[in-house]
Amino acid sequence: MTRLDLLAYPIVIDERVAAHVAAFVRERGRPRCIVLADRNVAARGAAIARALGRQTPVLDFALGERRKTLRTLEAVLGGLARTGADRATTLVGVGGGVAGDLFGFAAAVYMRGVAFINVATSLVAMVDAAIGGKTGVDLAAGKNLAGTFRDPVAVFCDLGALGTLPERYAREGLAELVKHGIIEGGDAFEALETLAPHPLHKWPWETVIAESMRVKAMYVNDDRLEVGAREVLNLGHTFGHAIERVSGYRISHGAAVSIGLRGAGLLALRSGRFSQAEHLRVLTLLTLLRLPLINPSSDIEGLLAAMAHDKKVRAGALRFVVPRTLGDVEYGVVATPRNVRAVLQRLHTPPGAAELR
Ligand SMILES: NC(=O)c1ccc[n+]([C@@H]2O[C@H](COP(=O)([O-])OP(=O)(O)OC[C@H]3O[C@@H](n4cnc5c(N)ncnc54)[C@H](O)[C@@H]3O)[C@@H](O)[C@H]2O)c1
Ligand SMILES: [Zn+2]
Known part of the structure; x- marks a missing residue:
């Protein structure tokens, strides 16, 4: 207990x-x-x-x-x-x-x-x-x-x-676990990397869940009504919500967040914030957990419009949560439509050499 x-x-x-x-x-x-x-x-x-x-x-x-x-x-x-x-x-x-x-x-x-x-x-x-x-x-x-x-x-x-719990619903939770792992970094992320190759029923769930709740609780405590720091918990979700919406909710929330976590990493790389090595660690972890990285939709303008609907848009600017490193995540990062379009285009294709170098 x-x-x-x-x-x-x-x-x-x-x-x-x-x-x-x-x-x-x-x-x-x-x-x-x-x-x-x-x-x-x-x-x-x-x-x-x-x-x-x-x-x-x-x-x-x-x-x-x-x-x-x-x-x-x-x-x-x-x-x-x-x-x-x-x-x-x-x-x-x-x-x-x-x-x-x-x-x-x-x-x-x-x-x-x-x-x-x-x-x-x-x-x-x-x-x-x-x-x-x-x-x-x-x-x-x-x-x-x-x-x-x-x-x-x-x-x-x-x-x-x-x-x-049916496996497909268990997998929904894994994307949020990875999100918390990126926010927390260090041992929390490494623990997921160690567990990822093992079947879910072998995971030490009591510890894994306690660690993940600790991350959420820390931000919730400081910012109950989501006016500031709690926004980091939206990592991967600005892209994710748009992907879910444009798919007509055929893509599940967890799958969309997984693709969105790749999107947040790509956006960070474009602005020189994140390292390619850490981005690769995130993509590898998501893949081991059998979470998707590719958005099947190529409707870039539709995705942009869906993001503009997202509640995190303030005064017309697109704002994102992006990783600086594993364990250091920045919120309220304004991105130009050009950069966002470029990321959306990449998300429609498999990670290539340029992304993983
Ligand atoms: N309030 C928040 O901060 C917050 C955060 C994240 C998600 N959510 C909400 O959570 C919902 C998704 O949660 P979910 O994935 O648990 O969905 P869910 O509650 O619909 O559960 C998924 C399915 O599994 C069944 N189920 C649940 N537990 C089971 C068990 N132990 N054994 C067998 N079947 C079981 C449910 O009946 C359902 O069919 C969404 O509506 C989302 O908006 C809320
Ligand atoms: Zn979520």
Whole structure:
């Protein structure tokens, strides 16, 4: 068991978390809980409800990105009202990033806000979504367009759940792990290089997740509302979001971020910030993790337009997060459209000798 006290709320990482959740609830002296679970991990939710005792209700919902909507939110809120949730009830949300965002949002607005415990069951949720306090749902106009900043009262990473997480969703989390590795550099990046050739079920997840959470927590702590330094966590995401969007979301977020990390490296190289040797280390790591480096779209103008939509554009200038070295990442770097176009063109082709020299 690992416990991290880096934020205003505890983070507990363990193979089984039901007993830890129950102990936390007892200590807080707010025994009335309702468990909300993603249907795919309903059994993990039921185990937590049993540990909580007192016939704790479990409400489960079919989720997934397509159901991260106001409609599902309404179903959750209706379920809470019918189950008799009141202001003193603590909601325990069990599932991946979608569950955390959606149940967290429900907790933020139900009766103007009730306490929320986030139990993360996917790699994306553990290394990224569960901490930082962002909650929300998608609108027809775009992803995560409605939501709040609201912290949970505790976060539990249910490592035992990773055993049933489909591999393609596990791979989604790897791109964010690499992102945190680049930001942190040093041993954190080297550890990923050492692990990358090994199958995922052999990885020491408790340590890997704790290290990755430490990186995110450090920035979240200093800049909760994302007005400054937290922007470094968007490394690879300005290119990534555009790639996702232009693909009509056929390219997954993790794959797009992987291509975006290559893009950030290329942009850094063009401005003399990064070394080719370190860029090569990043590309090698992504490749070992079977993450893509090439954007199938050659629609450069479409990609540029998608970036202009990105929230990180301020007053018309394209701003990027770029690495200076592994372990030193700069944000708010203004890039000329000419440089960005050149990078986008390179991203459509495999890394060539010039990029890897
Ligand atoms: N709030 C934030 O800061 C933040 C950060 C990153 C991502 N996100 C959000 O997270 C979401 C992506 O997260 P995700 O990849 O966890 O998606 P997800 O929650 O949809 O989970 C992926 C799939 O795996 C299933 N699943 C989850 N855990 C499982 C387990 N242990 N065993 C079997 N199946 C399991 C889910 O039912 C789903 O079908 C996106 O909506 C994204 O916007 C939020
Ligand atoms: Zn991301």
